[in-house]
Amino acid sequence: MTDTRCELTVDGMTCASCAASVTRVLRAQPGVREAQVDFMLGRAVVQAEEGVSPAALAHAVSEAGYPSAPAAAGGAVPASRLEELDIAARSDLRVLRARLLLAIVCCVPLVWEAMSSHHLWMPGAQEHARSHAQASEQAKSVLVQFLLCAPIVLYSGWPILRAAVLGARKRTANMDSLLALGITSAFGWSSLVLVKIMLPVAGASIVPAVHFEAAGVIVTLAVLGRWMETRATMRTRDAVRGLAALQPAVARVRRDGVDVDVPIAEVRRGDLVVVRPGERLPVDGRVAEGASDVDQSTLTGESVPVAKRPGDEAFAGTMNASGSIVVRAAQVGASTLLGRIARMVEDAQSNRAPIARMADRVSAWFTVAMLAVAVVTFGAWALAGNLELALTCTVAVLVIACPCALGLATPTAIMVATGSAARRGILVKGGAAIEALARVDAAVLDKTGTVTAGHPEVMGIHPCDGADDRSLLSAAAGAERASEHPLGEAVVRAAAASGVPAPMALNFQSTPGSGVSAIVDRRRVRVGTPEFALPDGVPAEVASIVARERAAGRTAVVASADGAALGVLAVADAVLPDARDAVGQLRGRGIAVSMASGDDVAVARRIASEVGIDDVHAGVLPDAKARVVEGLRSAGRSVAMVGDGVNDAPALATADVGIAVGGGADIAADAADVVLMRPGVGGVVEAIDVGRATMRVVRQNLWWAFGYNFVGIPLAAGVLVPFTGWMPGPMVAAVAMSVSSVAVVGNSLRLRALGRVPAAGA
Numbered sequence: 001m002t003d004t005r006c007e008l009t010v011d012g013m014t015c016a017s018c019a020a021s022v023t024r025v026l027r028a029q030p031g032v033r034e035a036q037v038d039f040m041l042g043r044a045v046v047q048a049e050e051g052v053s054p055a056a057l058a059h060a061v062s063e064a065g066y067p068s069a070p071a072a073a074g075g076a077v078p079a080s081r082l083e084e085l086d087i088a089a090r091s092d093l094r095v096l097r098a099r100l101l102l103a104i105v106c107c108v109p110l111v112w113e114a115m116s117s118h119h120l121w122m123p124g125a126q127e128h129a130r131s132h133a134q135a136s137e138q139a140k141s142v143l144v145q146f147l148l149c150a151p152i153v154l155y156s157g158w159p160i161l162r163a164a165v166l167g168a169r170k171r172t173a174n175m176d177s178l179l180a181l182g183i184t185s186a187f188g189w190s191s192l193v194l195v196k197i198m199l200p201v202a203g204a205s206i207v208p209a210v211h212f213e214a215a216g217v218i219v220t221l222a223v224l225g226r227w228m229e230t231r232a233t234m235r236t237r238d239a240v241r242g243l244a245a246l247q248p249a250v251a252r253v254r255r256d257g258v259d260v261d262v263p264i265a266e267v268r269r270g271d272l273v274v275v276r277p278g279e280r281l282p283v284d285g286r287v288a289e290g291a292s293d294v295d296q297s298t299l300t301g302e303s304v305p306v307a308k309r310p311g312d313e314a315f316a317g318t319m320n321a322s323g324s325i326v327v328r329a330a331q332v333g334a335s336t337l338l339g340r341i342a343r344m345v346e347d348a349q350s351n352r353a354p355i356a357r358m359a360d361r362v363s364a365w366f367t368v369a370m371l372a373v374a375v376v377t378f379g380a381w382a383l384a385g386n387l388e389l390a391l392t393c394t395v396a397v398l399v400i401a402c403p404c405a406l407g408l409a410t411p412t413a414i415m416v417a418t419g420s421a422a423r424r425g426i427l428v429k430g431g432a433a434i435e436a437l438a439r440v441d442a443a444v445l446d447k448t449g450t451v452t453a454g455h456p457e458v459m460g461i462h463p464c465d466g467a468d469d470r471s472l473l474s475a476a477a478g479a480e481r482a483s484e485h486p487l488g489e490a491v492v493r494a495a496a497a498s499g500v501p502a503p504m505a506l507n508f509q510s511t512p513g514s515g516v517s518a519i520v521d522r523r524r525v526r527v528g529t530p531e532f533a534l535p536d537g538v539p540a541e542v543a544s545i546v547a548r549e550r551a552a553g554r555t556a557v558v559a560s561a562d563g564a565a566l567g568v569l570a571v572a573d574a575v576l577p578d579a580r581d582a583v584g585q586l587r588g589r590g591i592a593v594s595m596a597s598g599d600d601v602a603v604a605r606r607i608a609s610e611v612g613i614d615d616v617h618a619g620v621l622p623d624a625k626a627r628v629v630e631g632l633r634s635a636g637r638s639v640a641m642v643g644d645g646v647n648d649a650p651a652l653a654t655a656d657v658g659i660a661v662g663g664g665a666d667i668a669a670d671a672a673d674v675v676l677m678r679p680g681v682g683g684v685v686e687a688i689d690v691g692r693a694t695m696r697v698v699r700q701n702l703w704w705a706f707g708y709n710f711v712g713i714p715l716a717a718g719v720l721v722p723f724t725g726w727m728p729g730p731m732v733a734a735v736a737m738s739v740s741s742v743a744v745v746g747n748s749l750r751l752r753a754l755g756r757v758p759a760a761g762a
Contacts, residue, residue, distance in 0.1 A: 006046050006054040007071040010061055011088065013039035018066065021167065025064045029057055042088075043071065065166040089230055096227040103156040103220040107213075110148040113141060114213035139197045145212035146194050153187050157219035177367060179222055181374070182398035186215035189391050214395060246317035246338055251282040254326065264333070271329045275320045284331035284338075287312050292323035370401035370713070377717045389718065396716035396728055400736055401709060409701035412748040417694040420752050425662070425677035426687050433673035436657035437691025439638040443586055443684065444629055444651065446643035447597035447607055450661050451681060452573040454644070456486050458494035459554055460570035462545045470500050472567040476559040477502035478520035479527045483510060487557055490571050491527070515557075523561040533558040539565055553606030573607070580611045582681035587612075589688065592637070596625045596651070625651040642684050659684055697751055701744045708740045 013019055019039040026035035031049040038044075046057060054070035061068035153161075164180030190210035250261050254272040264282050267273065273283050277292070293305035296318045305321050308314055314327050317338035333339055374397045381390030414431045421428055428434055448454050463472045477495035480488035481502050495502050505518035505525075515528015530538045530546055538546075538558075545568045546556040554572040558565065586593050594615040597604040604618035617628050625641075629651045632639045641648070641655035644662075652658030652672045660672035662679055676683035718727045728736070 004048060004050050004052070006048060006052070006057065008044040008046065008054065008058050008061060008068050009071045010037065010039075010042055010044050010066050010068045012066040013037075013042065018163075021064065022061055022066055025060055026057060029060055032057070044068070065163070092230055093227065096223060096230060099156040099159075100220070100223045100227055103152045103216070103223055106148045106152050107216045107220045110145055110152070110216045111213045113144050113148070114210075116141075142190070142194045142197055142210055142212075145210060146191065149187060149190075149212040149216045152216045152219050153183060156223050157183055157215075160219070160222060177371070179218065179398070181371075182395045183215050183218050185391060185398070186211040186218070186395045190215070211392065211395065214392075246280060247336075248280050248282040252276075267329055267332050269329055269332060273327045273329055274324065275327060276324050277320055277322055279320050281314055281316050281318050281320060281327060282332075283327060283329040284313075284315050284336040285327040285329045286310075287314055288326045288328045290323055290325035292325045293321045295319040295321050366401075370397065373401070373713065373717065374398050381718065389721065393716060393718040393721075393727060396732075397713060400712045400716045400728070409705050409744050410698050412745055413694055413697045413701060413751060416748050416751040417690060417697075421687070421690045424686065426683060426690060427675040427677065428687070428690065429673050429675075433657055434691050434694050436638070436673065437640070437688050438695035440591060440640045440657060440688055440691070442592045442594070442632050442637035443640045443642060444594045444596050444625075444632065444655070445583075445613070445681060446625075446641075446648050446651075447595055447604060448573060449644040449679070450642055451579045451595065451607055451611055452575055453679075454573065456490040456555070456571045457574040458490055458569055459572045459574065460549065461567065462570070463567035464539070464541055464545075464565045465567075467566045470498075472559060472569070473498060473500045474502065475520055475523075475525050475561055475566055476527045476557070476569060478505045479508075479516055479518040479525040479559075481505055482508045482518070483516050485510075485516075487555065487571050488516065488527075491557065491569060494569075520561075524563075525559065525561050525566075527557060527559045530556070530558045533560040534563070534565055536563060541565075542568060551602065553600075553603040572603070575607060575610050576680045578680045578682040582685050583611045583613060585685045586681075586688075589685075591640075591688070594628070594632070596620050596628045626654045629654045640684070640688070642681065644679075659687060694751060697747055701747055704743060704747075705740065708736065712736055 010022055013022065019037040022039075022044060023035050023037045026032055026037070026044060026046055029048075029052075031052040033047040033049070035047075036045045044057075044061070046052075046054075048057070058068040058070055160176050160179050160183065163176035167177055190212045193210045247264065249264055251264050251267045251271075252259050252274040253262050253267060254274055259274050267283060271283075272288060273281075273285070275281050281294070287308050287310050289310065291307070291309050294308050294314060295305045296315065308325060314325070315338065316331075316336040331337070331339075374394050377397050378390045378394040381387075381393055384390075410431070414434055417434060418428050428437070445451055458473075461469045461472060463469055473491070473495050476491050477500065480491045482505060483489070483492075492502060503520050505520050508516065508518040510516045511528070511532065514532035515526060517524060517526040519525075526533045530542060534542065542558060542565050546558065549556040549568065549570045552570075554570040557569040557571055558567075559569065560566055583593050592615070593613050594617065595604060595608045595613045596617040597607075598620060601616075601618040604616050608614070608616045617624070620628065625643075625648065629639050629641050633654075633656065639655045640657045640659055641651045642659045642661060643652055644660060648660075652660065657674060658672035659674045659676065661681075661683070662675070662677040674687050676687065712728070715728050721727050
């Protein structure tokens with residue numbers, strides 16, 4: 001039975017723990033194979049057996065307390081949905097701000113009153129019968145604390161209590177469960193003490209201490225943490241929101257000779273779309289009319305605008321800088337390059353890295369384990385005869401053990417990193433790819449289109465028999481003007497770049513595999529192989545030049561006029577400007593670099609020598625490239641394969657992480673884990689730096705989350721009480737819990753400036 005993919009919108013999720021709860025609900029539904037929930041984008045992606053109803057899944061999620069509805073699958077999150085999420089987040093912020101302000105206003109005097117009345121519960125004061133005045137003072141203090149704490153718990157803390165009740169009904173436990181137990185334990189116990197104080201029971205000599213201030217501080221800091229997390233969540237959506245903002249809502253379409261503005265959803269393939277200066281292109285297509293310079297930095301990272309002329313490709317989301325152009329739409333909406341990028345970024349942010357899945361499994365059991373620790377703590381101190389300390393330590397354990405920091409450690413870092421990388425033209429297909437990039441210690445580079453430009457260029461001009469560079473280039477370019485061969489096009493481009501005129505040619509003839517001939521300036525000019533250009537015999541001078549260029553891995557194109565040699569043009573695929581520097585940087589990061597090319601040995605070795613690569617595999621077919629990668633993996637290497645063509649797809653899929661270079665074949669991009677939107681190996685260095693920086697931050701987050709719990713939970717349980725008499729107490733525990741979550745989010749947000757994150761080894 002085939003699986004289907006369905007998507008749901010999910011509202012009401014405020015943190016990673018909420019997403020984990022929704023994930024458990026979905027995975028428990030009949031027919032569901034897998035579920036990925038992203039609380040930051042408010043969506044769930046479900047792989048299920050054919051026939052499973054998205055409406056039924058949405059109903060199950062709604063029943064769990066998170067309003068849900070089926071969503072269109074396959075497209076990027078629409079801008080309207082992102083706006084809904086932002087509106088909801090802003091509304092949540094307003095409510096949280098109100099709850100936080102009330103909590104602070106009540107909590108400050110509550111803590112002051114608790115500290116001021118501390119002497120009433122000192123051991124010496126409880127060893128003797130209370131005087132009437134002392135009893136009255138205690139009653140007054142406890143009543144004031146109750147009146148200050150009740151609004152904090154019942155209003156500011158209501159969302160926490162409600163979420164815990166909903167979880168209990170579904171027999172699930174999460175961080176709200178721990179918080180709610182801590183809050184209700186402190187508040188409930190203290191309320192019972194208030195009742196005992198207020199009841200006129202004669203002879204009562206010992207009154208247990210109250211912990212209203214603990215409940216108040218716990219709620220206040222929990223609300224503060226959620227307010228800060230909500231703000232951080234809105235910031236982490238910037239990448240997706242920024243991509244959505246690049247898509248214009250309206251397009252100007254030429255229909256029946258009239259330009260009309262229509263919603264982007266009504267634009268169809270084949271429509272002529274008019275784009276004026278300063279406007280963003282709404283569709284992918286080719287320029288049909290006009291000329292302009294287009295800023296493509298949002299997609300490719302190129303800092304210089306690209307000239308667009310009729311026939312050139314143009315992409316949605318790019319900015320038309322100068323002249324008006326008319327683009328014939330080829331792709332619209334979600335099928336544009338911009339739409340696919342947005343979708344890729346969203347999938348990457350939902351896709352879980354192996355280290356994230358490990359953290360999820362730990363978090364799933366963590367809450368239950370901490371409830372068990374709390375029970376053991378209470379029982380141990382109760383058996384020791386100190387019921388008050390039992391309650392205090394139990395509340396502290398429940399508060400400090402909240403797993404929010406653990407749940408946020410990985411997804412927040414990956415979401416921020418993939419969004420930042422996308423803005424730099426690096427598309428990473430998920431957390432697993434991020435983790436694989438961080439482990440790379442060997443890179444295999446394709447040659448053509450990866451290390452080189454992918455098209456031939458004239459690399460040397462060698463005139464003979466009294467000719468000079470200009471006359472040789474002019475005659476050859478004139479003969480090649482009508483040629484469609486890549487070598488001929490290279491000659492014509494070289495003449496244009498040098499300002500050399502290419503005269504009009506007559507009687508053009510092409511001989512496949514040999515060359516071309518034409519009448520140029522009343523002379524018969526022949527351009528091609530030595531034997532074709534000089535059929536009566538190749539002079540020793542020409543033969544020497546040809547042999548030298550071929551030995552260097554270049555193609556020698558010979559030109560003659562009326563049977564006399566004009567000279568030799570050396571043509572080769574030019575190395576990209578950043579290739580040598582990028583290979584050096586890869587080596588500097590401890591990465592072994594190899595080249596695998598289908599070209600002949602001489603050419604491959606020349607290119608490898610120019611960029612500083614010693615390990616060269618030449619003349620290899622696609623399956624042999626994959627075997628090169630597999631050989632490195634078998635030797636214990638973690639391999640990145642970098643390529644751009646169909647012939648690279650098997651190797652890209654075989655590698656630990658496949659990196660497709662921009663402008664390459666769609667099949668290469670489909671097989672790759674990372675897509676670079678601009679040519680060159682420089683993006684490979686950046687991608688690996690992104691992976692290493694992200695995993696470094698993830699590990700820092702996990703170390704902090706685990707270390708904080710490893711140290712804090714035993715202290716909260718009172719392990720130092722028998723030796724020093726000291727324990728953190730619920731208030732200190734609440735502070736530590738909030739600081740932990742905020743620290744993890746703040747550390748992850750450093751990845752918004754990936755260019756400034758050190759690229760040291762992972």
